[in-house]
Amino acid sequence: MRIDIVTVLPELIRSPFEASILKRAQDKGLVEVHFHDLREYGTGKHKQVDDYPFGGGAGMVMMPGPIFECIEKLQSERKYDEVIYMTPDGQTFNQRHANSLSLVENIIILAGHYKGVDQRVRDHLITLELSIGDYVLSGGELAAAVVSDAIIRLLPGVLNDETSALTDSFQDNLLAPPVYTRPAEFRGWEVPDVLKSGHFEKIEEWRHEQAMERTKERRPDLLNDKK
Numbered sequence: 001m002r003i004d005i006v007t008v009l010p011e012l013i014r015s016p017f018e019a020s021i022l023k024r025a026q027d028k029g030l031v032e033v034h035f036h037d038l039r040e041y042g043t044g045k046h047k048q049v050d051d052y053p054f055g056g057g058a059g060m061v062m063m064p065g066p067i068f069e070c071i072e073k074l075q076s077e078r079k080y081d082e083v084i085y086m087t088p089d090g091q092t093f094n095q096r097h098a099n100s101l102s103l104v105e106n107i108i109i110l111a112g113h114y115k116g117v118d119q120r121v122r123d124h125l126i127t128l129e130l131s132i133g134d135y136v137l138s139g140g141e142l143a144a145a146v147v148s149d150a151i152i153r154l155l156p157g158v159l160n161d162e163t164s165a166l167t168d169s170f171q172d173n174l175l176a177p178p179v180y181t182r183p184a185e186f187r188g189w190e191v192p193d194v195l196k197s198g199h200f201e202k203i204e205e206w207r208h209e210q211a212m213e214r215t216k217e218r219r220p221d222l223l224n225d226k227k
């Protein structure tokens, strides 16, 4: 898979890809992540990428020219499955989006900044608009990193234990059950007996019950959210 991230602030988004699982995924050749600095496509001596909004109002708007140039250059080099725009008014990103995006070959992620991008970019270039929740960030970069992480960890071979993504919270619309490690007793608090029983079926049954209970308690909305 290949992810191309288009942004006016590449320095804001590089570091999450330079450590741990995301780094290892790239080192193993399972994903390529490329960053494109929109300013390189800016106009004039100052490499301008934004301008005042028509009709007035606060804040600047990202101009269509540099964005079209950058993204059309990429599209002339390979076919992209989605051109995603990160914006607080997009669809709320969830595990379903992550699962389906992990199956495609190439995506572009455009990180919005200032008051957003000229509507013509959204109308004629973007195929999917995503938000990461109902709060406002100063730009789409951190959101692009969040979406990329959620996708990349699902690619075959990225996680050490191949089954571990399958037991994530949300993967079956249930929150994950509690987990314990050694010591079996800590400050008088005991690990549940069933987990030490070695009885695989009973353990699985207990985990499912716990997952159900946790979900009912914390996220009842997930239980009637049909997938």
Ligand code: 6GU
Pocket: 085, 086, 087, 088, 112, 130, 131, 132, 133, 134, 135, 136, 137, 138, 139, 140, 143, 144
């Ligand atoms: Cl994608 N962008 C910004 N600026 N804020 C957000 C967001 C995106 N998702 C949630 N808040």
